[in-house]
Amino acid sequence: MDLTLDEFADAVGRSGAVSITGDGTRGGPVRSVPIVRAPAGIVSVDPAEMTVCCGAGTPVDELAEALAEQGQRVVLPPGGTVGGAMAVGRSDLRRLGDGALRDAVLQVRYVSAAGEVVKAGGPTVKNVSGFDLCRLLVGSRGTLGFFGEVIFRTRPVARFQGWYAVDGDPWDLLAGLYRPVSVLWDGIRTWVLLEGHPDDVAAQAARFDLRPAEGPPDLPTGGRWSLPPSALPALSSEGPGTFVAEIGVGVVHHVDPPPSRPVDPATRRLHERLKQRFDPAGRLNPGVSVLAGD
Amino acid sequence: MRPRRHAADDLPPRLVAVADALCRRLRPDQVRVGATETHLYRRDASNMSSPAGIVCFAESTDDVRAVVEVAHRTGTPFVARGSGTGLAGGAVPPEGAIVVSTAKMNRILSVDHVNRLAWVEPGVLNLDLSRRIAHLGVHFAPDPSSQQTCSIGGNVANNSGGPHCLADGVTSAHVHALEVVLPDGSVTVFGGEDPEPEGYDLRGAFVGSEGMLGIATKVCVRLMHNPPAVATLLLDFATVRDGAQLVSDVIADGMVPAAMEMMDQLCLRAVEQYIHAGLPVEQAAALLIEVVGLPAAVEADVGRIGELAAACGVGGIRVAADEAERALLWKGRKSAFGAIANIEPNYYLHDTVVPRHRLPDVLEQVYEIAGRYDLKVLNVFHAGDGNLHPLLLYDATEEGVRERVKAAGEEIVRASVAAGGVLSGEHGIGLEKRDLMPLMFSQVDLAAQEAMRQAFDPALLANPNKVLPNPATCGDIHRIPEGAWI
Numbered sequence: 001m002d003l004t005l006d007e008f009a010d011a012v013g014r015s016g017a018v019s020i021t022g023d024g025t026r027g028g029p030v031r032s033v034p035i036v037r038a039p040a041g042i043v044s045v046d047p048a049e050m051t052v053c054c055g056a057g058t059p060v061d062e063l064a065e066a067l068a069e070q071g072q073r074v075v076l077p078p079g080g081t082v083g084g085a086m087a088v089g090r091s092d093l094r095r096l097g098d099g100a101l102r103d104a105v106l107q108v109r110y111v112s113a114a115g116e117v118v119k120a121g122g123p124t125v126k127n128v129s130g131f132d133l134c135r136l137l138v139g140s141r142g143t144l145g146f147f148g149e150v151i152f153r154t155r156p157v158a159r160f161q162g163w164y165a166v167d168g169d170p171w172d173l174l175a176g177l178y179r180p181v182s183v184l185w186d187g188i189r190t191w192v193l194l195e196g197h198p199d200d201v202a203a204q205a206a207r208f209d210l211r212p213a214e215g216p217p218d219l220p221t222g223g224r225w226s227l228p229p230s231a232l233p234a235l236s237s238e239g240p241g242t243f244v245a246e247i248g249v250g251v252v253h254h255v256d257p258p259p260s261r262p263v264d265p266a267t268r269r270l271h272e273r274l275k276q277r278f279d280p281a282g283r284l285n286p287g288v289s290v291l292a293g294d
Numbered sequence: 295m296r297p298r299r300h301a302a303d304d305l306p307p308r309l310v311a312v313a314d315a316l317c318r319r320l321r322p323d324q325v326r327v328g329a330t331e332t333h334l335y336r337r338d339a340s341n342m343s344s345p346a347g348i349v350c351f352a353e354s355t356d357d358v359r360a361v362v363e364v365a366h367r368t369g370t371p372f373v374a375r376g377s378g379t380g381l382a383g384g385a386v387p388p389e390g391a392i393v394v395s396t397a398k399m400n401r402i403l404s405v406d407h408v409n410r411l412a413w414v415e416p417g418v419l420n421l422d423l424s425r426r427i428a429h430l431g432v433h434f435a436p437d438p439s440s441q442q443t444c445s446i447g448g449n450v451a452n453n454s455g456g457p458h459c460l461a462d463g464v465t466s467a468h469v470h471a472l473e474v475v476l477p478d479g480s481v482t483v484f485g486g487e488d489p490e491p492e493g494y495d496l497r498g499a500f501v502g503s504e505g506m507l508g509i510a511t512k513v514c515v516r517l518m519h520n521p522p523a524v525a526t527l528l529l530d531f532a533t534v535r536d537g538a539q540l541v542s543d544v545i546a547d548g549m550v551p552a553a554m555e556m557m558d559q560l561c562l563r564a565v566e567q568y569i570h571a572g573l574p575v576e577q578a579a580a581l582l583i584e585v586v587g588l589p590a591a592v593e594a595d596v597g598r599i600g601e602l603a604a605a606c607g608v609g610g611i612r613v614a615a616d617e618a619e620r621a622l623l624w625k626g627r628k629s630a631f632g633a634i635a636n637i638e639p640n641y642y643l644h645d646t647v648v649p650r651h652r653l654p655d656v657l658e659q660v661y662e663i664a665g666r667y668d669l670k671v672l673n674v675f676h677a678g679d680g681n682l683h684p685l686l687l688y689d690a691t692e693e694g695v696r697e698r699v700k701a702a703g704e705e706i707v708r709a710s711v712a713a714g715g716v717l718s719g720e721h722g723i724g725l726e727k728r729d730l731m732p733l734m735f736s737q738v739d740l741a742a743q744e745a746m747r748q749a750f751d752p753a754l755l756a757n758p759n760k761v762l763p764n765p766a767t768c769g770d771i772h773r774i775p776e777g778a779w780i
Contacts, residue, residue, distance in 0.1 A: 129727075131743040136496075246489075290493045
């Protein structure tokens with residue numbers, strides 16, 4: 001890594017407002033306060049353990065390239081830095097098949113509001129030792145601590161993968177295909193990502209009359225909605241070209257911003273108590289909130 | 295109304311008042327203070343115990359909330375209990391605690407097999423869920439060896455694993471949402487059916503928190519497609535090291551079998567005596583590997599595993615010819631613990647994880663440690679995950695043997711962590727490994743975990759004194775009581 005964790009902790013310091021940035025592709029840092037960067041660089045890639053360790057400032061694409069050389073991959077959405085992707089916590093279009101980004105995080109070392117390096121989780125693919133701070137931190141937008149170094153679980157790259165399209169009911173495909181990696185729907189067309197043994201993929205595609213496609217459709221960028229997957233059929237009343245929905249998952253890429261969602265008072269109080277315990281002076285990413293309406 | 299009592303009433307006056315308060319909120323038959331119940335619920339499946347103060351049988355979220363509100367108001371510790379199959383003492387009641395049994399909350403509330411999720415109550419048994427939805431072509435992936443009796447609520451509390459978690463991950467990856475009664479009695483939902491709920495991942499924080507952040511009253515689980523093709527292989531080896539090498543080679547080759555389980559010779563012999571499956575009892579170890587998926591992939595993987603196994607000096611490869619043979623091989627794996635009774639009356643089951651490439655070295659250390667303490671050890675474990683399960687066998691009537699077993703167990707944990715591993719892969723920390731947490735975590739790391747816990751439970755009433763050692767206040771309250779280890 002280009003910076004040690006202790007150097008990173010020194011940069012964060014122990015007092016005063018501070019923000020963190022990666023490549024600025026997911027919103028960037030809080031302006032008008034000192035800004036730090038996490039260590040960048042790959043520490044180790046170990047296909048036999050299905051793990052990779054890297055600095056949080058490592059570009060996602062650089063990590064993906066290094067893993068691909070070893071026949072491995074990790075479920076991070078492309079672009080930006082590893083730490084940025086983890087701070088936002090969003091998964092990419094492969095979530096249906098690969099699971100959520102948060103589930104791939106095995107261990108993190110982060111810098112706390114007290115300027116200390118804290119370890120959460122463990123380096124092995126299976127671990128239930130102590131409370132699961134890793135899950136709490138993924139998606140916390142740098143409000144509880146700043147990621148310094150992370151160990152991910154990786155997966156082998158499939159023998160074959162291909163995008164397909166069809167003018168069919170996406171729910172028939174979701175129910176009938178064996179573990180599709182992605183099923184996307186714009187109200188009219190359905191796109192499917194299949195992977196595995198080429199003979200299996202060909203057989204699945206033939207059974208549902210799927211035609212090869214260039215890739216996924218262009219995604220509307222006006223808003224990212226999060227709906228229960230059972231609510232997606234109701235989107236058919238929206239105009240054509242207004243959305244692409246991740247079937248079986250519930251992420252909707254929409255031309256409009258997402259509708260606001262109420263937050264339960266008990267949950268809101270718990271958020272406040274967590275922030276108070278982890279960052280009593282409110283110095284980490286000041287002004288950033290993970291709850292709507294704040 | 296008074297709670298039913300079945301024995302001489304020696305309840306401390308403070309608990310009498312608590313029991314009376316509980317009886318005003320629940321039916322009296324749901325609140326028990328008699329010796330039968332307080333002793334019955336004094337332990338889980340670990341070697342530790344401590345009598346319950348009051349036992350409550352919850353039948354609904356409202357019941358759980360009522361109990362927790364009384365606990366909160368009266369400053370009484372409480373602990374949720376599912377089936378009591380935990381192995382780390384997580385459900386052993388803190389002194390004078392209210393035990394909240396969720397065993398009667400056992401309804402499957404809804405199943406959406408197309409979007410593959412289901413809402414269940416915490417008392418639903420793990421295997422019952424998968425059996426009752428099998429006709430829909432889906433199942434719940436975590437499958438602990440205790441899956442016939444363990445509950446989904448217990449799986450949530452311990453972030454449980456099982457043989458088939460190698461490919462699909464542990465419980466945390468299979469829980470979308472939780473309805474939770476927080477330690478102050480408020481009811482909320484963490485996570486959601488939607489993929490990106492607002493705020494912190496409180497769902498993820500809650501799973502594996504061993505009952506210390508509240509009580510789950512409904513669980514939205516993720517379901518997985520049943521695989522269209524399955525191949526189950528039993529491969530035997532002249533040395534444990536050869537078998538362990540194959541495990542690493544398979545993963546490094548880009549395959550992730552659904553399960554890779556190892557049994558050593560003592561285990562094979564015990565199980566063979568019990569199920570008569572023709573197991574390779576003359577060999578040092580056997581690997582049970584299961585490959586699932588679509589037919590061409592399964593066939594290709596089986597072929598490739600055979601090639602890799604040959605390079606590792608495999609003795610024989612047995613491929614289950616049909617479902618009956620597959621079931622028999624799995625019965626051998628899952629009945630290993632019961633079969634041990636043929637060797638010694640008691641066993642102490644451990645649970646650590648090491649990096650896969652350290653498996654042979656750490657296993658050698660496990661045998662060496664057991665030998666030094668004059669104990670038999672049997673290994674049956676999730677080799678694919680590097681998740682060791684050494685069973686130390688003993689006869690509890692033998693004088694001084696418990697101390698030897700306990701000391702040997704602790705050495706095994708230390709050896710695993712020293713090899714770059716972790717304290718627990720799926721059993722949790724509970725009371726058993728609480729005081730070993732500093733092997734893995736610094737005081738700063740532990741303080742961060744304590745901060746999260748106190749945000750959820752400022753009054754420290756939810757299953758207190760588990761998981762986190764507390765040297766700052768290491769008075770009697772934090773001591774594991776003498777005689778708790780039975």
